[in-house]
Amino acid sequence: MPLSKRAVAEFFGTFWLVFGGCGSAVLAAAFPSLGIGFVGVAFAFGLTVLTMAFAIGHISGCHLNPAVSVGLVVGKRFPISELPAYVVAQVVGAIAASGVLYVIASGKAGFSLSGGFASNGYADHSPGGYSLLACFVAEVVLTAFFLLVILGSTDSRAPKGFAPIAIGLCLTLIHLISIPVTNTSVNPARSTGPALFVGGWALGQLWLFWVAPILGAILGGAVSLVFSPPTQPSVREELTR
Numbered sequence: 001m002p003l004s005k006r007a008v009a010e011f012f013g014t015f016w017l018v019f020g021g022c023g024s025a026v027l028a029a030a031f032p033s034l035g036i037g038f039v040g041v042a043f044a045f046g047l048t049v050l051t052m053a054f055a056i057g058h059i060s061g062c063h064l065n066p067a068v069s070v071g072l073v074v075g076k077r078f079p080i081s082e083l084p085a086y087v088v089a090q091v092v093g094a095i096a097a098s099g100v101l102y103v104i105a106s107g108k109a110g111f112s113l114s115g116g117f118a119s120n121g122y123a124d125h126s127p128g129g130y131s132l133l134a135c136f137v138a139e140v141v142l143t144a145f146f147l148l149v150i151l152g153s154t155d156s157r158a159p160k161g162f163a164p165i166a167i168g169l170c171l172t173l174i175h176l177i178s179i180p181v182t183n184t185s186v187n188p189a190r191s192t193g194p195a196l197f198v199g200g201w202a203l204g205q206l207w208l209f210w211v212a213p214i215l216g217a218i219l220g221g222a223v224s225l226v227f228s229p230p231t232q233p234s235v236r237e238e239l240t241r
Helices: 003-028 037-060 066-074 080-105 132-153 163-182 188-198 200-204 208-227 235-240
Strands: none
Touching: 003 037, 003 080, 003 188, 037 163, 037 235, 066 080, 066 132, 066 188, 066 208, 080 188, 132 163, 132 208, 163 235, 188 200, 188 208
16 A cells, blocks of 8 residues: 555544544533533544544554554554654644634634633643643553553454454543543644644643653553564554454
């Protein structure tokens, strides 16, 4: 499969993740009396990954996340030469999804970006008021374990056909833990899209949601090498089986 087509798949996959996950937070989380709340948002993010893993996993590997792509490079399951194309496609997909979400959300009277627009933040902009250090540690640790689940469930020795379920449920669990802490990133592209629309504090704090997830992904990818055979197929190849 040409890199250009795989990058397009990453664009649409990341669009779906951001539109579905952030859309649930912006449009449905606090809907009067019937809002889906933190649990609903957590499942929305997990479902976007699960559905896209089945839809495009055999095409691009369904990274949908610059940190995941970096972690897969470290874990020797993805070539570094293809990393820039994937990251650009993911970030552009996240921005496009945020733009569509803004058009929809702003169609309601009283809408304001001051509500955060599902942006990630720390300290005063953490949903629970968590410190910079707490938010940094949470993002590093959760991203590291996300990579361990991705790499483990797509290992050639793992049960076949269940990786999308494991990965989707892992992302759900990550959100159940950390929405009160950072509004949950573990994905620099997901953080970048909404932040560009909110501007101000969201852009000022965006650095954390690039640095911490990528450090966590590097850690997770490195740890996975301890358990991996010398040669492993790519995640895309495993999802195709």
